[in-house]
Amino acid sequence: MAWEVVIGLECHVQLKTRSKMFCGCPNSFGAEPNTHVCPVCLGLPGALPRTNARAIEYALRLGVALGCRIAPESVFARKNYFYPDSPKNYQVSQYDRPLCEGGELPIAVDGLPLAVQLTRIHCEEDAGKSFHPERHGDRRLSRVDFNRAGVPLLELVTEPVLRSPEQCSVFLTALRRLVRWLGISDGDMEKGQLRCDANVSIRPVGATTLGTKTELKNLNTIKGVERGVTAEIARQVEIVSGGGRITQATLLYDADRDRLAIMRSKEHARDYRYFPEPDLPVLRVSEAETAAARARAPELPWAREARFRDGLGLTPYDASVLTQSRELSDYLEELIAQGVSPKSASNWVSSQLLRYEGTAWRDVSDLRSRFAPPRAFATLISRVESVSVTATAAKGMLEEVMMRGADPNTLFVTGGAPAISGDAMLRPLVRAVLAEHASVADQVLAGDARPFGFLVGQVMKKSAGQAVPQEVQRLLREELAARGRS
Numbered sequence: 001m002a003w004e005v006v007i008g009l010e011c012h013v014q015l016k017t018r019s020k021m022f023c024g025c026p027n028s029f030g031a032e033p034n035t036h037v038c039p040v041c042l043g044l045p046g047a048l049p050r051t052n053a054r055a056i057e058y059a060l061r062l063g064v065a066l067g068c069r070i071a072p073e074s075v076f077a078r079k080n081y082f083y084p085d086s087p088k089n090y091q092v093s094q095y096d097r098p099l100c101e102g103g104e105l106p107i108a109v110d111g112l113p114l115a116v117q118l119t120r121i122h123c124e125e126d127a128g129k130s131f132h133p134e135r136h137g138d139r140r141l142s143r144v145d146f147n148r149a150g151v152p153l154l155e156l157v158t159e160p161v162l163r164s165p166e167q168c169s170v171f172l173t174a175l176r177r178l179v180r181w182l183g184i185s186d187g188d189m190e191k192g193q194l195r196c197d198a199n200v201s202i203r204p205v206g207a208t209t210l211g212t213k214t215e216l217k218n219l220n221t222i223k224g225v226e227r228g229v230t231a232e233i234a235r236q237v238e239i240v241s242g243g244g245r246i247t248q249a250t251l252l253y254d255a256d257r258d259r260l261a262i263m264r265s266k267e268h269a270r271d272y273r274y275f276p277e278p279d280l281p282v283l284r285v286s287e288a289e290t291a292a293a294r295a296r297a298p299e300l301p302w303a304r305e306a307r308f309r310d311g312l313g314l315t316p317y318d319a320s321v322l323t324q325s326r327e328l329s330d331y332l333e334e335l336i337a338q339g340v341s342p343k344s345a346s347n348w349v350s351s352q353l354l355r356y357e358g359t360a361w362r363d364v365s366d367l368r369s370r371f372a373p374p375r376a377f378a379t380l381i382s383r384v385e386s387v388s389v390t391a392t393a394a395k396g397m398l399e400e401v402m403m404r405g406a407d408p409n410t411l412f413v414t415g416g417a418p419a420i421s422g423d424a425m426l427r428p429l430v431r432a433v434l435a436e437h438a439s440v441a442d443q444v445l446a447g448d449a450r451p452f453g454f455l456v457g458q459v460m461k462k463s464a465g466q467a468v469p470q471e472v473q474r475l476l477r478e479e480l481a482a483r484g485r486s
């Protein structure tokens with residue numbers, strides 16, 4: 001039987017606010033354990049939470065970008081559960097009245113557009129982090145770090161509209177790009193700033209009712225999501241094909257061993273005994289605030305990608321690569337504003353500058369300030385286009401700047417040997433090569449195209465690499481044709 005896969009994702013995005021969701025403790029990663037805690041985030045009796053206004057502003061940014069309906073009034077609720085990393089024994093979340101509902105995130109899988117519908121986005125707080133069991137002498141201990149307890153989170157839930165593991169990883173990649181683009185999260189999955197759970201079920205192709213779903217927890221990398229979901233689909237197909245039934249469960253995917261482990265049978269909403277958080281007022285967002293968030297929204301990544309492709313004429317691949325980050329796409333636009341054609345700007349950035357990402361520069365601000373200031377780099381590109389330096393020489397200069405710390409502002413503008421260009425300069429070199437390699441020239445004339453490249457190489461060598469290969473080829477053809485006629 002053929003099976004259709006049905007997947008819905010629940011994604012958690014940690015917001016990069018300065019302080020936590022309901023108290024003034026710093027929100028920062030990697031501090032000494034249990035140093036960023038206070039009576040509020042430790043849930044001590046009598047402590048009162050206060051909502052972080054910046055976190056709500058960030059939630060609005062995301063909701064507006066995704067076209068969600070923004071609720072003028074939403075409600076924080078207590079989600080009760082006992083777990084060692086939850087010091088209050090409940091998590092402050094939103095339940096039946098979330099801040100954002102509906103909306104969609106546009107993605108493209110294999111070139112086909114897909115609008116992934118969202119159910120909701122709500123605000124909540126993160127739990128602490130447990131470290132299980134560690135050996136200390138002859139004892140085994142679990143430890144808990146509460147620095148993360150109370151860090152602002154957005155939970156974004158999709159409708160069950162995803163149909164393959166690949167769609168899941170494309171969706172997550174797009175979400176990561178968006179939260180970075182909006183400046184609300186670094187979306188670093190290694191640091192847990194973006195996490196994902198997947199609800200997976202299968203049903204016979206053509207069926208309209210949903211099969212029993214299982215929940216995959218803690219998918220911590222984009223590859224992990226794809227692999228975990230793939231493994232779970234295989235497991236479900238095997239059970240059902242053997243006549244068995246899927247039972248509702250929560251599973252953990254172990255990426256290191258590519259294995260699934262059943263963690264617990266799934267809780268139902270009623271197990272959490274939700275009730276409105278009595279210590280927090282209703283969250284009110286005025287129409288003016290929503291309108292202001294809409295007005296401040298930047299051009300969104302998919303819109304810019306479409307404009308790069310359809311408006312500037314970049315290939316779909318380049319348009320996608322160059323809009324991976326807002327900073328990189330801004331950089332490209334600056335080159336274009338300096339008078340470089342979109343096509344050349346895109347070629348130079350994607351084939352040359354990106355080669356040095358991670359070895360010379362780490363973020364686009366490095367590129368802009370140290371390695372390739374837009375004005376200097378635009379000058380270099382236009383010198384290549386006007387054939388005053390060769391592309392080879394320009395690449396050499398780039399190498400000097402990237403790997404040996406040369407100053408781009410002078411090198412790109414005035415550096416490099418002038419290109420040997422123009423018939424008057426090049427033709428003598430071409431004739432000399434044809435004279436030196438007369439038998440090779442005869443071979444080409446006799447119809448064997450293979451040694452043509454050899455002749456081009458010889459001319460380039462004579463010019464010490466300063467000739468423009470296209471001109472050399474043209475002159476060689478002319479000279480050969482002249483010989484053939486004589």
Ligand SMILES: [Zn+2]
Pocket residue numbers: 020023024025036037038039040041042150
């Ligand atoms: Zn605190």
